[in-house]
Amino acid sequence: MSEKKELTGFRKYCAEQNISFTTQRILVDGLGGMAHGLFASLLIGTIFQTVGVYLFDLNYAMWGQEFALLVDSRNFAVAVQGAAMAGAIAYAMKSPPYVIYSCMTVGYAANSLGGAGGPLAVFVVTIIAVFLGKLVSKRTPVDLLVTPTVTILGGVLVASLIAPPIGAFASWLGNIIMWATNQQPFLMGVLVAAIMGVVLTLPISSAAICAALGLVGLAGGAAVAGCCAHMVGFAVASYRENKVGGLMAQGLGTSMLQVPNLIRKPVLWLPAIVASVVNGPIATCLFKMKMNGTAVSAGMGTCGFVGPIGVITGWLSPSEGAVAQGEAAYAAGAMDWIGLLLISIVIPAAVAWLTSEFMRKKGLIQEGDYKLPD
Helix, strand or coil: CCCCCCCCHHHHHHHHCCCCCCHHHHHHHHHHHHHHHHHHHHHHHHHHHHHHHHCCCCEEEECCEEEEHHHHHHHHHHHCHHHHHHHHHHHHCCCCHHHHHHHHHHHHHHHHHHHHHHHHHHHHHHHHHHHHHHHHCCCCCCHHHHHHHHHHHHHHHHHHHHHHHHHHHHHHHHHHHHHHHHHCHHHHHHHHHHHHHHHHHCCCCHHHHHHHHCCCHHHHHHHHHHHHHHHHHHHHHCHHHHHHHHHHHHHHHCHHHHHHHHHHCHHHHHHHHHHHHHHHHHHHHHCCCCECCCHHHHHCCCHHHHHHHHHHHHHHCCCHHHHHCCCCCCCCCHHHHHHHHHHHHHHHHHHHHHHHHHHHHCCCCCCCCCCCCC
16 A cells, blocks of 8 residues: 655645645635625625615614614625625635735725626635735744735735736626526526526535626526525425425525435436526516626525525615616516515426426435435
8 A cells, every 4th residue: 555645845835834726625615705705794784775775774873973773784794895705715715814814905905906896806816815825824923914914915916916807807707698698588597597506506606606797687587596496496306305304404505415415316406407497487588587686695596585585675776786787676566576486486396396206206216315414
């Protein structure tokens, strides 16, 4: 049995500094952290604003100033979304404390310079800043000065160089997808729903991807349809094995719980994919459902009902991205509410259940295939 080759040189140094270039560390951990940062800033702030404007707010005066707690909290939360994303990315990539704190400045800069494509710029620039910070972290007696200096100055320099073109590219690509969905709602409804549903179930953040591309409008609606179809689809298809606990864990939590089963038997993906393929064009062609809330909501599905809530907030108060696409607030009618209910829950549940039952009768799905670990 051969011994494991000992690391030397730069590779050894990177291992000592916990610097990793693996897919898990960058795409899984990094994108997941980015999504968490968006949830804790832009997304929750948007919900605050919707409640504060259309339901109630806590208005009070203090120190000679007027405050509206929910709306003001939204404004502060949105202002630091770049910092929140970068801090969460750095944390998810297992960075030392000074690197995490310093990346917040870098994220703020990258988001500001990246324009409409700011989230993607923050993701790329923060990864580079984390690398720079880890290179010098805890290597000198004055780590308090060296690590923040290298991380912030290096990160801001990189942001000034690459954030504008990255942001422009992300905005361009998102606009192409949204334009194509408006031109070919059936075809793009199928493609966007199926792709985003699959991404949602993989250990990659679909919410972060939707945010990076700024997917709103019909394309955002198709993404919602696909993500809901996967979450509800797996929850219903696996009900025999997992009962109510599994239904709630997958339907309101995450369909990623099925990844071990899908790796073992990929055909188990079929009911959720069929549900996405059916659900997407129904959303874009029949109900013309649009995600005009924050783009990050488009990639959340029924996780905490964030997807449907995003659609509702888009009716009441369109996000900046939706406004830039010419969308405006409007009073939702009965068909809007019916469509939202059907697309979020009813259609995915019915299609996935029928497909899974057919596959069970044909022997493609065996009892216990969808079983989640206790």
